[in-house]
Amino acid sequence: MTNPAPHPLASLAGDEITRARQIVADSGRTSIPVADVRYAYVGLCEPHKDLVRAFDRGEDVTVDRRVRLQLLQGPEANVTEAIVSVTRGEVDLWREVAGVRPGLQMEDAMATLVALHENADWNAGLVRRGIEDTSLVQIDPWPAGTFGVAHEEGRRIFRCLAYLRDSADDNGYARPLEGLMAYVDGGRGEVLEVVDLGVVPFPPQGGSYYPEHNGPLRADLRPLTITQPEGPSFTVEGNLVRWQKWSMRVGMDPHEGLVLHTVGYEDGGAVRPLIYRASVSEMVVPYGHPGPMHAWKSAFDAGEWGLGRMANSLTLGCDCLGEIYYFDDVFADEHGKPRTRANAICMHEEDYGILWKHVDLPSGRTEVRRSRRLVVSSIATVGNYEYGFYWYFYLDGTVQLEVKLSGIMSTMGVDGDDPGPHANMIAPGLAAPYHQHMFNVRLDIEIDGPHNSVFEVDTLPSPPGEDNPWNNAFAPTATLLDRELAARRRVDPSRSRIWKISNRSKTNGVGQPTAYKLLPASTPTLLADPASSVGRRAAFAAENLWVTPFDEEERRAAGEYPNQSNGGEGLPAWTARDRAIVDTDIVLWHSFGVTHLPRPEDWPVMPVEYTGFSLIPVGFFDRNPALDVPPSSPGEGHCHAG
Ligand SMILES: [Cu+2]
Numbered sequence: 001m002t003n004p005a006p007h008p009l010a011s012l013a014g015d016e017i018t019r020a021r022q023i024v025a026d027s028g029r030t031s032i033p034v035a036d037v038r039y040a041y042v043g044l045c046e047p048h049k050d051l052v053r054a055f056d057r058g059e060d061v062t063v064d065r066r067v068r069l070q071l072l073q074g075p076e077a078n079v080t081e082a083i084v085s086v087t088r089g090e091v092d093l094w095r096e097v098a099g100v101r102p103g104l105q106m107e108d109a110m111a112t113l114v115a116l117h118e119n120a121d122w123n124a125g126l127v128r129r130g131i132e133d134t135s136l137v138q139i140d141p142w143p144a145g146t147f148g149v150a151h152e153e154g155r156r157i158f159r160c161l162a163y164l165r166d167s168a169d170d171n172g173y174a175r176p177l178e179g180l181m182a183y184v185d186g187g188r189g190e191v192l193e194v195v196d197l198g199v200v201p202f203p204p205q206g207g208s209y210y211p212e213h214n215g216p217l218r219a220d221l222r223p224l225t226i227t228q229p230e231g232p233s234f235t236v237e238g239n240l241v242r243w244q245k246w247s248m249r250v251g252m253d254p255h256e257g258l259v260l261h262t263v264g265y266e267d268g269g270a271v272r273p274l275i276y277r278a279s280v281s282e283m284v285v286p287y288g289h290p291g292p293m294h295a296w297k298s299a300f301d302a303g304e305w306g307l308g309r310m311a312n313s314l315t316l317g318c319d320c321l322g323e324i325y326y327f328d329d330v331f332a333d334e335h336g337k338p339r340t341r342a343n344a345i346c347m348h349e350e351d352y353g354i355l356w357k358h359v360d361l362p363s364g365r366t367e368v369r370r371s372r373r374l375v376v377s378s379i380a381t382v383g384n385y386e387y388g389f390y391w392y393f394y395l396d397g398t399v400q401l402e403v404k405l406s407g408i409m410s411t412m413g414v415d416g417d418d419p420g421p422h423a424n425m426i427a428p429g430l431a432a433p434y435h436q437h438m439f440n441v442r443l444d445i446e447i448d449g450p451h452n453s454v455f456e457v458d459t460l461p462s463p464p465g466e467d468n469p470w471n472n473a474f475a476p477t478a479t480l481l482d483r484e485l486a487a488r489r490r491v492d493p494s495r496s497r498i499w500k501i502s503n504r505s506k507t508n509g510v511g512q513p514t515a516y517k518l519l520p521a522s523t524p525t526l527l528a529d530p531a532s533s534v535g536r537r538a539a540f541a542a543e544n545l546w547v548t549p550f551d552e553e554e555r556r557a558a559g560e561y562p563n564q565s566n567g568g569e570g571l572p573a574w575t576a577r578d579r580a581i582v583d584t585d586i587v588l589w590h591s592f593g594v595t596h597l598p599r600p601e602d603w604p605v606m607p608v609e610y611t612g613f614s615l616i617p618v619g620f621f622d623r624n625p626a627l628d629v630p631p632s633s634p635g636e637g638h639c640h641a642g
Pocket residue numbers: 409435436437596
C-alpha cells in the first residue's frame with residue numbers, strides 16, 4: 001500500500017490534530033496538567049513557498065507537516081504559542097506571550113452565562129424589568145474591547161447584553177434589556193460588575209421572522225431548478241480544484257475562514273500564477289453610538305470569534321442551489337480534539353448572464369456567449385449577524401470576492417420615538433445604532449511570478465493647451481507605490497481609481513508588463529477617530545489599501561491578538577518601517593465594507609447587503625481570453641446563428 005505524503009498545503013487531517021495534541025502532552029512543557037490545557041487555535045503552519053512550488057513542479061522534496069497552536073494554561077491573559085512537527089514528532093517553537101488574549105473561548109462564554117445566572121445584582125436588574133422567567137433571558141457575551149478600565153487588566157473578559165424572548169427560539173433582539181450590562185471574567189467565571197443605567201420599557205412588538213408568524217406566504221413562486229445532467233465542469237483532488245483553466249487549493253482557517261492557495265490560470269499550456277494565498281485576514285464592526293450601552297461595541301469577528309470557527313454546515317437547496325460539491329472542515333475543539341464540520345464550504349457553478357455579445361448589423365450575424373462562474377463560499381454566524389464569503393472565478397480571468405451581510409441587527413430600546421442622532425428607529429420602541437462592517441482581505445499576490453509592483457492609476461482630465469485644443473482629453477496617470485508609507489491609499493471613484501499589480505519582467509503581446517487590477521467597490525474607511533480605542537485597534541480599516549513586502553509572520557491586519565488589544569498592531573506597525581515594495585514579493589491588504597444606517601426594512605432580519613472587490617486582468621492576456629468559450633447548445637435556440 002502506498003502512503004504518499006500529503007500536499008504541503010493540504011488541510012489538516014484529524015489524525016494530524018490528534019498527533020499535535022499528543023506531542024504537546026508528551027513534551028512535558030505545559031505548566032498545568034495537560035488535560036486542563038485549552039486549545040485556542042490549531043491550524044496548519046504553512047511551509048515555505050519555495051517548498052510548495054518545488055513540490056508542485058514534481059521535485060522530490062520532504063514535506064514536513066507542522067501545526068501552529070495557541071494554548072491557554074489558566075485564566076490569565078497569557079497565550080502559549082507552539083509549533084509542532086507531526087512529521088518529526090518534535091516541538092519546534094514554545095513561547096509564552098504575556099498580556100494577550102486569543103480569540104474568545106466558548107468555554108469562557110459558557111462560564112460567563114453560568115456566573116451571571118447566579119449573580120444577585122444581575123437578577124435584581126431582571127426583576128426591575130418585570131422578568132420572572134429567567135429562562136427566556138438571552139445573554140449575549142460580547143468582546144469587551146479596551147477602554148483602560150481596571151477590569152480589563154490580566155483578564156479575559158466579556159461585556160454582556162441581554163434580551164427577552166417570548167419563547168425558546170424567539171428573536172430576542174426585539175426586546176433589549178436596555179440599560180442593563182455586565183462585565184464578566186470569562187476565564188475565571190466571575191462577575192466583575194453589573195451596570196444598570198435605568199429601565200427602558202420593552203418595545204411592544206415581537207420580531208419573529210418565522211414563516212408561521214409571517215403568513216400568508218406567497219403562493220405564486222414556482223420551482224426553479226438548476227440541473228447539470230452531465231455533472232459540474234470542475235474536478236476536485238484533495239483540496240485542489242480545477243475549473244475552466246483555473247486551479248486553486250481550498251481550505252479553512254479558524255480565524256480567517258475560507259483560504260485559497262496557489263490560484264492560477266492555465267494559458268498556452270502552462271499555469272500562470274495569480275495569487276499565492278487569499279483570505280479575509282480581519283474584520284471589525286465598530287458602532288457609531290456615543291452612549292454607554294453601545295459606544296464600546298466593536299467586534300473583531302475574525303480575530304475574536306473566528307470566521308472558520310463560526311462557519312455553518314450548509315444545506316443543499318437552501319444555502320446553495322444546483323450541482324454542489326461540499327468540503328468538510330476538520331478543526332480542533334477547545335480541548336485540542338479533532339471535530340468535523342460537515343459541508344462547511346460550498347462549491348458550484350452559476351450561470352451569470354451574458355459573457356460577450358455582438359450583432360453584426362449588415363449581415364445580421366449574432367454571436368453571444370454565456371458567462372459562467374465558479375463559486376466557492378462559506379457562511380459564518382457571529383452572534384446576531386451572518387457573513388457569507390463568496391469567491392467567484394469567471395471565464396474571462398476575473399476573480400471577485402463578494403461578502404454578503406445578513407442576520408439581525410444589534411438593537412436598542414427607546415422610550416418614545418426619538419433615538420437621537422446616532423441610531424434609527426426600526427420598529428416601535430426599537431432602534432438600531434449606526435455602525436460599520438469593515439473587512440480586510442490579504443492578497444499574497446503573484447502575477448506571473450513572485451516579483452510584482454503596484455501602481456495607483458487615476459484617470460484625469462488632460463491640461464488645456466495645444467495638445468488638447470478642445471479640452472475634452474483625459475488619460476490615466478499611473479503612480480508607482482514604491483514604499484509602504486506611500487502605499488497607504490484610499491479609494492477615489494471620481495478618478496476611477498484602481499490599483500494595478502504589474503510584473504515588469506513579463507510582457508504581453510503589445511509590449512506592456514502583464515498585470516491585474518484591483519477594482520475596489522464604493523467603500524468607506526473607518527469613521528471612528530484614529531485616536532479612539534477602536535480607531536487604534538482597527539487602524540487597518542483607516543486606509544483602503546496597504547502593501548507590504550511578504551513576511552510569513554505578517555498574517556493578520558490587526559495583529560495576531562486583536563481581542564482586548566491596545567491597538568497599533570498589524571498593518572500600522574509593519575508599514576511604519578516603510579520597506580521597499582518594488583519588483584519584489586508583495587502582499588496587498590484591501591480594506592472595504594459598508595457603513596450601515598439601519599432601515600426598517602432590515603428588521604427583523606436583514607435582506608442581504610453586498611460588498612467586495614474584483615481582480616481583473618489588464619494586459620495579462622493578449623486579447624479577450626474567452627473567445628474559445630463555445631456557443632450555447634443550438635438546441636436551446638439560435639443565439640449564435642449566422
Ligand atoms: Cu450592519
